Amino acid sequence: MTALLSVRDLSVRFTVRRARSWHRVAAVTDVTFDLAPGECLALVGESGCGKSVLASALLGLLPANAATAGTALLTTTGADGVDLLSAGERVLAERVRGRRVGLIPQSPAGHLTPVRTIRSQLAETIRELTGRPRAELGAAVPAAAERAAFPADHLDRHPHELSGGLAQRAATALALVADAPLLLADEPTTGLDRDLVERTVTELRRQVDDGHALLLITHDLAAAELVADRVAVMYAGRIVELTDAASFFGSPGPRHPYARRLLNALPTRAFTPIPGMPPELDALPSGCAFAPRCTAATSVCATDLPPLENGTACHHPHTPILNLATDSPIRGEHTESAQGSTGPSSEHPEKNDALSS
């Protein structure tokens, strides 16, 4: 399937003044991925790794002290392709945001007008984005609310009269109004209780199954597992792992040591926090940014940046140890440790014979 969104070598740099000198903050670096209709890519990683900055870049919503490089081609049926990074503000405002890219925001407060009811905000957005006549709005508003599971009996409330979860749903309903082919959801489950997380996740998956492409930005890996088809793990502004959700969350699991530790930090898994802190983005090392926290790191990791190959950017990716009884002989890291010692091959020559036949 052709990509709806094709991002190539996207980088974002901020220029900031700190302690009387100028610094360049490398918030996003060389990010490349494709996203197809009917597919959800979850972008995960610790706080500050560049997820929201990436989303802002795609929407043309970066602040004035940001500079971008790379391309992000959005190709929707019935319209010309547009490079989201080089398109001007007018094109983005009139033809892209809301219409071709729907944003489900991290903090709904900024997307809702405090002095107006949800009904009136939905009506205005529907009129503006879809051009439906006033007479049809009476029915269109509850339908739009329903799509984000926003209760119809709360439509006449103002944003401050809603719980955080319901405000989130109101913002989601606004984002879904124009049926945009690409949806960007930034932490859509943050601050919601378990029940609402489940409903939000179900709704997002329904949007994907309806044919929307969804870029789901989250540090809620449990939510990502429920919605995503593929997972991209970001660390210090770069994608370090990009893989199928099934193999990421299931077997054989992530290959990048950071991605493995991120999963193991989950309360439902080993619940082991990752020691240390991510690096400062204005003073990144020349090699792998995770190396100082990585137990697998060697001297090459400190000096050479590992390229993203076969879905992993690591000099020492995890190699699954295969089951002797059912699979091919053990390779990679395990072979080394078995060399010259009483490894499986010297202990069980008969088993090895059986495997090689």
Ligand SMILES: Nc1ncnc2c1ncn2[C@@H]1O[C@H](COP(=O)(O)OP(=O)(O)OP(=O)(O)O)[C@@H](O)[C@H]1O
């Ligand atoms: N306007 C700005 N000027 C300078 N640096 C910025 C600016 N906006 C963001 N940054 C930096 O860019 C980095 C990435 O921030 P971003 O908000 O994308 O993180 P995130 O992965 O979304 O984290 P979280 O999970 O906390 O939302 C951070 O280090 C942040 O300090």
Ligand code: NI
């Ligand atoms: Ni964020």
